[in-house]
Amino acid sequence: MGFLGYPRPDGSVGVRNYVGVISTVGCANDVAHWIARQIKGTAPFLHQAGCGQLQPDLEIATRTLISIGQNPNLAGVLLVSLGCEGVDADRIEREIAATGRPVKKVVVQKAGATVALNEGLLIAQALVSEASQIKQQEFDDSHLVIGVKCGGSDTTSGLASNPAVGATCDIALDNGGTCIFGETTEFLGAEHILARRAVSKSVADKIFNIVANMEKRARASGGDMRGGNPSAGNIAGGLTTIEEKSLGAIVKSGTRPIQDVYNYGERVQGKGLFIVDSPGREPEFLTALAAAGTQVILFSTGLGVPQGFPFVPVIKVTGNPVTFQRLPDHIDMLVEMTAVKGSGLKATGQGIYQEVLAVASGKQTKAEILGYGNFSGLYTLGPIV
Template identity: 50%
Template sequence: MTMIKGYRRPDGKVGIRNHLLLLPTVVCANQVVNRIQQQTPGSVAIPHQHGCSQVGNDKEQTHKVLVGMGKNPNVGAVLVVSLGCEVMNAEQIRDEIAETGKPVVWIDIQDEGGSVNTIKKGIEVADELYQQISSLPVEDIPLSEIAVGVKCGGSDTTSGLCSNPALGKTSDLIIKNGGSIIMGETTEIIGAEHILAKKAVNKQVSQKLYSAIERFEKEIKRMGVDMRGGNPSPGNIEGGLSSIEEKSLGCISKAGTAPLQGVFEYADPVPGKGFYFMDSPGNDIECVSGMAAAGVQVVCFTTGRGTPTGNPIVPVIKISGNELAAKKMADNIDIDTSPVLQGEETLEQAGERIFKEIVNVASGEETKAEILGHQEFSISRIGISL
C-alpha cells in the first residue's frame, strides 16, 4: 500500500496541506482580507469578485464554492470576513464550514467599525487560529484517501500525444491504489463525449454526461455565438490543434481506462472512489477552483504551451510534453514528459514518474506554483449581475 503524509481532520478526511484560509464573503471585503493575509504568516486568501448582486442558482453557486473551499481537507482553520450587507449569508457559511469540526471564526467589517478596526481584529484572530493548527501532527496516510483533479490548459499537439495519455496512466495507478480521479472541462469533451459515455457504469451516468453537453450547447446557441476562436483558443490553434474534436480526444485521455462512476455538478463534494466527471467550465482557474471546492487535495495540470497558474489551497502539478515549453518555462513546469515523443521513455514510465511526483507532493514537497506563490482563484458565474 502506497503511503503519504497528511493531516487527519476532525471529520475523518485527510489534508496534504494545513492552510489557514482567509475567506471574504464578498468582493467588498477583499482588501481587508488581503491586508490581514499580509500580516499573518502561514495564511492564504481567496479574494474574488462575487458575493453580492446575485440571485437564484448564481447566488447558490457562489455560496457552495466558498463553503467548499473552507471544507477542503487541505484547510486546517478558516477566518470568514464579511461586509455586512451582501447577499451571502456569512453566518451560514461559517456554520456549514464548522460542520467539519475545524476552527472557524467570522468577523464583520460594519460590526467592527470599518476597515482599520477589522484588519486589526482579523490579524489577532488569524494569529490565534494559526497557533491552533500549527502544531497538528503529520500522520502516515494511505494514498486511497486522495482525490486527484486532472486538468489541461494551454494545450498543443503534444498534450494529446504525450502528456495527457501519460497522465491517464497515472490516473489508472491512483485508482488502482483506491483513490479518486476527478476530470472537469465540459467544453473540452465536446466531440468525444460518446467515447467517455461508453465508459459509464450505467445508462443514467452516460445520460447525465450527455445532458451536461446539451446544456452547454443550448446556452451557446441562445447567446448566438460561435465557440470556435474561444475553444480551441488562439494559443491552441497556434500549437497545432485544428478543432475542438481533436482537442477533446486528447483531453479525455487524462482519466485513463477506469469506468466512469458518475457525473456531478460544479463544486459539489466528490461523490466517491474511482473516476468521476465534474460538469465545469474549461477555463483553467474556474475549473481548478471548482475542483478545490469539491474537495480534491491535488491537481495534475497538463500544458503544451505553458501556464503558471496555481490555487490557494490545492497544490497544482504542471506537466508538459513540449520540450521547448518545458525548458523555456522551467520555473513553472514540474514534469517534462517529452522523452516519450523522443522514444526515450514509454507512456507507462512517464505515468509512473507523475505518480511518484503526486506521492511526493502529497507528502509535503512543494510544487513550482506553490514556490512561486501562484494562488489564482475564480468562481464560475452563471447569470447577470443585478
C-alpha cells in the same frame, strides 16, 4: 507506498495545513488579502461573486464557498464578510464548522475595514497557532484525491502529457484513490466516448446533458463553442477543431469507469473517478477542483501556463521540451514523447504518481515556490444585476 498528511475531524486528509482566509463577497476581498498577506500559514480565497447576482448564481456561490472551506488542506477558516452580501454568510460558516474545523468570521460593515483587519489578524494568528499543533501522519494511497486539468494545450498535450496524466489517474484509482476531472467545454465532440465509460445509463445521460446544456448557454449568449474554442493559443500550437482538442483532452482522465457527475461547487463523495461540470478557464476550474475536495492537482500543458491555487498544490506537466526549457520556473515535469509509447506509458504514469506522493508529503511545486495563484475565480451562469 503512502504519503504524509494531516488528519481532519471529518475523516479527510490534508496534504497542506493552511488556515483559509475566505472572502464571502468581492467587496471584502481587500481585507481578506491584507490578513493573508501579513499572517504566515494562511492562504486567501478571493473572488468577484457573492452579490449583485440572481438567486441561482448566489446558490452556486454559496455552495462553492462552503465546499472551498471544507477542503482537506485547510485546518481552519476565517471568513471575511462585508455584512450585506447576497450569499448566506451564516450558512457558509455553519456548514464549514460542521466538518469539525474551527471557523471564525469578521464583518467589515460592523466597524469598518481597519477594525475588521485588526480583529482578523488576531483571529488568523490564533488559528495558525492551533493548526501548527496538528502533526503529519502516514496514510495509504486510498486517501489521495487528485484533480486533473489541462490548459494552454498544443499537439504535444494530446500525444504526451495528457495520456501520461491519464496513466497516473489509472494508477491512483487502482490503489483505491480518487481522481476528479471536468472542463465540460472540452468534452464537445468526444462526450460519447466518455459516456461509454459511465457505470450506468443515468451517469452516461448526465454526461450528455452537461455538454448539451453548455452548448445551449453558449448559443443563448449569441455565441458558438466552435468559434471560441480552440483558443488562439491552441490554434498556434497546432490544434484545428474543438473535436480534435477534446479527443486529446479527455485522455487525461485515464481509462477507468466514471462513477458520477457533480455540479460546479459540490464536494465529491465516495471513491473512484468523477466529473465536475465546469468551464475550462483556469481560475474558475481550479476552484471547482478545490471545492470538489482535491488535495493535489495535476495540470497538463503544452504552451505553458503559470496558474496555481492558494492552498492546493498544482503540479505542471508538459510534453513540449521547448516549453520545459523556456519556462523552468513554472513547469515541474517533462514527459518525453517517446516515453509514452506502448508499455512506456504506464512507467511514465508511475513516475508522475511518485511526484504526486512527494508533493502530498510536503514537496513544494513551482507555483507554490513562486506564490503564483493567489487570485482565483468562481464560475456563475447569469448576469451581474
